[in-house]
Amino acid sequence: MRRVGRGARSRLWGAVAIALALVWIFPVYWVLNGALQPIEALRAPTPSFLPTDLNLDAFRRAIDDQFLASLRLSLSVTLIAVAAAVLCAFVAAVAISRFRFRGRVSFIIVVLTIQMIPPEALFISQYRMLNEWSLYNTVGGLSLLYVAAVLPFTVWLLRGFVDGVPVELEEAAMVDGCSRVRAFFTITFPLLAPGLIASGVFAFLQAWNEYTLAVVVMEPDNRTLPLWLRGMTTVSNEAIDWPAVMAGSVLVAVPVIVFFLVVQTRMTAGLVSGAVKG
Template identity: 55%
Template sequence: MAKKSSLTKRASLNILGVIFALLWIFPIYWLLNSSFSTEDALNSRTPSFFPAPFTAQHFQSILADPAFFSALKMSFFTAILVVVVAIVFAFFAALALSRFRFIGRRGLILSVLVIQMVPAEALFISQYKMIDGWHLLNSILGLSILYIGASLPFTIWMLKGFVDGVPVELEESAQIDGCSRMGAFFRVTFPLLGSGIVASSIFSFLAAWNEYTLALVLLSSNDTKTLPLWLQGFSTQMAGTDWGGVMAGSTLMAIPVIILFVIVQKRMATGMVAGAVKG
């Protein structure tokens, strides 16, 4: 009886898991379905769960639009710059907070957490004036500076958890063998932070890749739009919303993220779990 009860419980949990998986994947399926559906099918009051007739017109029109590749370039270089700079600064900040004891350390750690609670919208005016004063409006550098500032606090906190998980005795042993303090950091600690760096990089990349409101404030030129701003162009007050274009554009936006996840999924999963239990 006990074995039968256990099998029944496992079967129930499996069914429940399948149901949740279907609920989770349905929006993605609907996105793809709408991307390959005709305008008549999308505007019909009767939903169609299969793209019949099938069309690739929405993708063809997007790939023939130079504005898409301009926005792709803007988003890609901005996200890469944010990831590289944020990880470098966050690594050294995490080392300092984890390995050194100095006056104001607790206050600095607390400020890292408090900054996360400030609504981004509350800073828009001051951020706009600052970037305008530096003559960096409508530029990758200006947008990246603000994205880096927004992602740094959480990235520092995440990496600090990973640094805390590396025994300080390993660095002390390296120093006894002749390494300097900095050499011990890079030769011993840094290689052990691979999972944490990958997880933090994914966070920074997604934050920059998907951000919309700050880009809307800083980027007013048609030649410097990011992908989320470019996607807004499929919706107009007079002509309505081109749902086929929106869905196809969203699919193309998701492809780089999916590729990135496939490449680093194992390290990212390990890193996210480890970062949650360390620190």
């Protein structure tokens, strides 16, 4: 009887999980379904939940010169921001976790305090700073703001990963003749690979999807992908081409999916790359 009851509960929770998964995936399916339908079918009074007349016309309308320029801009800004943020956060996290120095606690408190400042409160000062440095409406200026935006949380996230690796592993390697630097990069660094990947994912998502900072510091003819996608829904005196908007949403999501597929393998490899032989 207990086995029967346990099996019934398992099936019940399985059904609940499937129902929640369907609710979660339906918006994704609806965007993809709308991107593959003609505009007449999407504007019909009765929605079509199953695609009948599939075509790629919406993707052809969405992919234009402005899309390609926005894609290059977003990729450039995002990759620069991810590389700079992860590198700076890694150095700061190691310093906070492995060394005891004057002002260490104050630095940690400052990192947490910066996270509490609303981004909107910094728009005017950021705009004036970039304008004075001749970085307004440039890849370098926007990348600098993105690094500053994601760095505090990335430092805090990586600090937890560094604290999770026992310092005794490095000390044992130093007893065997390794220098402090070699012991860190041979023993500790491979174990931090999942943390670096997780921090990179966070920085990538923040920079790729960011909208407000790009609105402030970029001109209308130099737009990132979120601004380009927003521009498709603000066409004056014309009906909005919703299939093209949904196709654009799919195109914006594709690099994120590819990035996750790449880092998923790297993260799995990083979990075992720092194994210590006994």
